[in-house]
Amino acid sequence: MDDPQRLLDGTGTTLERTLLQELRSYRGPEEMRAHTLAALGVTGSTGLAIGGTLAWWWGKTWGTKLLTVSVASVLVGVPAAYFMLREGATPPALPAPPTVAAMPPQPLPAPAPGTTSPVLDIPASAIPTKVVRLPRRGATTSANLRAELEALDTVRSTLARGDFFRALSLLDAHFQRFHHGRLHLEAEMLRIDALARCGQADAARSYAKEFLRHNPKSVHASRLQSIAGQ
Amino acid sequence: MKSRLSRLVDDHIDFVARILRNAGAAEADIDDEVQRVFIVLSNRLDDVQVGCEKSFLLQTALHIAARSRRTTARRREVLTDQLPQIADPVSTPEELADRQQMRKTVDQILGQMDNDLRIVFLLYEVEQMTAAEIGTALKIPNGTVASRLRRARADFRDRVSTLEHGLHSQVG
Numbered sequence: 001m002d003d004p005q006r007l008l009d010g011t012g013t014t015l016e017r018t019l020l021q022e023l024r025s026y027r028g029p030e031e032m033r034a035h036t037l038a039a040l041g042v043t044g045s046t047g048l049a050i051g052g053t054l055a056w057w058w059g060k061t062w063g064t065k066l067l068t069v070s071v072a073s074v075l076v077g078v079p080a081a082y083f084m085l086r087e088g089a090t091p092p093a094l095p096a097p098p099t100v101a102a103m104p105p106q107p108l109p110a111p112a113p114g115t116t117s118p119v120l121d122i123p124a125s126a127i128p129t130k131v132v133r134l135p136r137r138g139a140t141t142s143a144n145l146r147a148e149l150e151a152l153d154t155v156r157s158t159l160a161r162g163d164f165f166r167a168l169s170l171l172d173a174h175f176q177r178f179h180h181g182r183l184h185l186e187a188e189m190l191r192i193d194a195l196a197r198c199g200q201a202d203a204a205r206s207y208a209k210e211f212l213r214h215n216p217k218s219v220h221a222s223r224l225q226s227i228a229g230q
Numbered sequence: 231m232k233s234r235l236s237r238l239v240d241d242h243i244d245f246v247a248r249i250l251r252n253a254g255a256a257e258a259d260i261d262d263e264v265q266r267v268f269i270v271l272s273n274r275l276d277d278v279q280v281g282c283e284k285s286f287l288l289q290t291a292l293h294i295a296a297r298s299r300r301t302t303a304r305r306r307e308v309l310t311d312q313l314p315q316i317a318d319p320v321s322t323p324e325e326l327a328d329r330q331q332m333r334k335t336v337d338q339i340l341g342q343m344d345n346d347l348r349i350v351f352l353l354y355e356v357e358q359m360t361a362a363e364i365g366t367a368l369k370i371p372n373g374t375v376a377s378r379l380r381r382a383r384a385d386f387r388d389r390v391s392t393l394e395h396g397l398h399s400q401v402g
Contacts (some may be wrong), residue, residue, distance in 0.1 A: 003361050006354065007383070008314045016390050019336045022329065023356045028247030036243060038273050039265040042236045043296050 059103035
């Protein structure tokens with residue numbers, strides 16, 4: 001059976017084709033992909049981006065490659081030269097970073113039975129009373145969104161390695177840096193996850209309840225309900 | 231598995247968003263509903279054969295769009311803080327207003343169509359799928375696809391024709 005010719009291919013009237021074109025041209029919200037990848041816990045967006053760039057560069061002709069290298073050199077070289085001229089021939093030496101290995105690990109005090117660990121004892125006042133979806137339009141640029149996604153990828157891979165305390169400190173930094181971030185809810189989810197996995201069950205439950213109270217229809221609702229004990 | 235998931239998101243996210251939107255999900259819910267569709271896929275990824283992902287995504291998106299329509303009908307009003315996304319980002323305000331009006335018009339036309347007819351119509355006319363692909367994806371015989379498509383086109387053309395007559399009488 002042959003398929004009939006489509007209206008968009010010429011059999012439709014101008015208005016019919018215009019309306020169908022309108023349906024076909026629909027694109028979802030700008031941040032949809034980032035939200036979806038974050039919800040799926042797919043890491044490696046940085047790696048994919050670098051890989052894609054390298055693949056693009058590799059496929060180019062030698063002339064394009066030389067041009068790319070020249071442009072990159074100018075972009076890196078000019079600010080570096082400016083800095084050198086401004087600051088003197090030799091930039092001041094940076095203080096040596098503290099050597100983590102040199103410091104003996106401090107044993108954690110054992111929590112008393114029925115209490116939570118003092119290391120991450122979170123006061124009730126620190127728990128947000130409201131988790132809100134912030135206005136999206138015009139809040140951040142797509143570059144910020146990419147940076148936000150990459151920061152969450154780092155948190156997620158830290159969590160996957162089992163380094164929950166490091167993940168929590170990264171999340172604290174994340175909330176400070178992306179105060180009005182578009183992936184705020186995803187970051188909240190990771191915080192609840194990290195708290196639950198590092199033994200801070202009470203704090204995780206409080207966060208989960210607050211999250212559910214303000215986002216009952218969230219895609220994460222079923223998972224949070226188990227954490228919140230509902 | 232994650233690379234497969236990531237590739238599927240890249241390949242099909244626009245398709246899923248379009249299906250959801252054109253099948254009646256509210257503009258304000260598209261972001262969340264797209265996530266839901268891919269979370270369902272993620273949970274069932276081992277059961278979905280390679281090459282059948284688009285069909286799976288389509289069925290899931292249609293199911294979720296139906297649920298979204300019911301929820302929207304219960305809510306009775308749709309609040310959104312976003313303007314609809316359009317393909318051409320350099321539209322003038324007049325063009326933008328025209329396109330928003332056009333989207334509203336086409337939403338009304340689709341909203342009045344029978345759901346089964348509308349789905350076949352959208353898959354054929356908008357997604358450019360063949361009748362055989364539609365039959366496989368919706369698990370209906372090819373004859374049913376052809377019949378629904380014929381009725382859907384007649385319905386759509388009637389409604390657009392009525393609209394055109396209305397426009398001409400306003401101008402006249």
